[in-house]
Amino acid sequence: MITLGIESSCDDTSIALVENGIKVLASLVSSQIEIHKRFGGVVPEVASRKHLEAILPLLNEALAKADKKLTDIDQIAVTAGPGLLGPLLVGLTTAKALAWYLKVPLVPVNHIEAHLTAAFLTAEQLPEYPFLGLIVSGGHSNLVYATGPRDFEELAHTLDDAPGELYDKVSRHLGLGYPGGPIIQRTAEGGDCKRYKLPKPMSGKGFVFSFSGLKTAVMRIMEKEGDALNMPDLCASLQYTVAETLAEKVELALKERKPKVLAMAGGVAANKILRERMQKIADKHKIRLLLPTIHLCTDNGAMVAAHGFLTSKLAPENSIMVNASANWEMGQPYNF
Numbered sequence: 001m002i003t004l005g006i007e008s009s010c011d012d013t014s015i016a017l018v019e020n021g022i023k024v025l026a027s028l029v030s031s032q033i034e035i036h037k038r039f040g041g042v043v044p045e046v047a048s049r050k051h052l053e054a055i056l057p058l059l060n061e062a063l064a065k066a067d068k069k070l071t072d073i074d075q076i077a078v079t080a081g082p083g084l085l086g087p088l089l090v091g092l093t094t095a096k097a098l099a100w101y102l103k104v105p106l107v108p109v110n111h112i113e114a115h116l117t118a119a120f121l122t123a124e125q126l127p128e129y130p131f132l133g134l135i136v137s138g139g140h141s142n143l144v145y146a147t148g149p150r151d152f153e154e155l156a157h158t159l160d161d162a163p164g165e166l167y168d169k170v171s172r173h174l175g176l177g178y179p180g181g182p183i184i185q186r187t188a189e190g191g192d193c194k195r196y197k198l199p200k201p202m203s204g205k206g207f208v209f210s211f212s213g214l215k216t217a218v219m220r221i222m223e224k225e226g227d228a229l230n231m232p233d234l235c236a237s238l239q240y241t242v243a244e245t246l247a248e249k250v251e252l253a254l255k256e257r258k259p260k261v262l263a264m265a266g267g268v269a270a271n272k273i274l275r276e277r278m279q280k281i282a283d284k285h286k287i288r289l290l291l292p293t294i295h296l297c298t299d300n301g302a303m304v305a306a307h308g309f310l311t312s313k314l315a316p317e318n319s320i321m322v323n324a325s326a327n328w329e330m331g332q333p334y335n336f
Contacts, residue, residue: 005305009083077308
């Protein structure tokens with residue numbers, strides 16, 4: 001079965017074709033990073049217009065790369081939420097039109113759930129349940145225990161900023177640019193991660209994340225150090241503290257639930273220090289760690305197509321009537 005995946009929840013337009021939920025035939029992304037750099041973040045109205053310009057040419061390019069025709073598509077999976085409402089509607093409207101024209105099923109997909117599926121997509125295997133999942137991105141920080149394709153017990157979520165949002169804000173204050181995550185990682189190369197001691201927010205307080213305190217701590221160090229501030233050391237210290245903060249919660253969950261698989265996904269899952277830290281945890285607990293490739297960490301249509309394949313039987317019969325939902329939570333029913 002060939003699933004067309006459409007992703008447009010934020011500033012990346014992505015189209016993918018995936019066979020049987022595990023084999024990526026084509027996965028293309030049109031990035032808007034250069035456009036939004038001047039604003040220091042994503043402008044929803046601008047993002048929507050750029051999605052409109054990119055989505056159909058990208059579809060044609062993906063079909064050509066996979067050597068497939070429109071009529072080879074068996075079903076269409078599309079991100080219906082969460083995300084920015086305008087961008088979501090561009091992808092969803094396109095998917096509805098194609099599904100109606102091709103007379104194929106339409107599967108609305110939860111963007112955050114799909115991120116976790118990307119970890120299994122990289123391994124070219126369907127998920128085996130239960131597993132522990134950590135999603136870390138610009139807008140999300142969730143630790144979940146997954147028992148089915150749309151069955152998630154949320155163990156922890158952030159009370160304020162997500163890690164990617166933290167990196168963006170810190171990078172902007174440091175004058176490094178946007179997006180913050182990749183820039184901070186590059187700046188931290190060769191830096192001393194123990195030079196600046198940063199707090200681990202909510203340490204020892206069970207399953208809960210908080211990252212806004214880290215931003216404040218970085219600002220105080222900037223003010224205190226002034227011209228003596230060592231940028232690589234500060235960025236390295238920040239990466240280290242974020243990784244250790246996430247590691248503490250993951251270890252707590254592993255001890256409590258004892259899963260055999262840990263899957264990490266989301267844009268921040270591309271961070272080298274965090275990937276290495278999670279591998280150490282997996283080795284310590286003798287479990288399997290699944291990580292997406294760097295390409296599949298960021299928003300992409302392949303993860304949407306793969307998750308659509310997994311959840312197609314759970315989709316509502318009248319999917320063509322489903323609307324976009326900016327705040328659709330993991331595991332919640334299609335009630336919008």
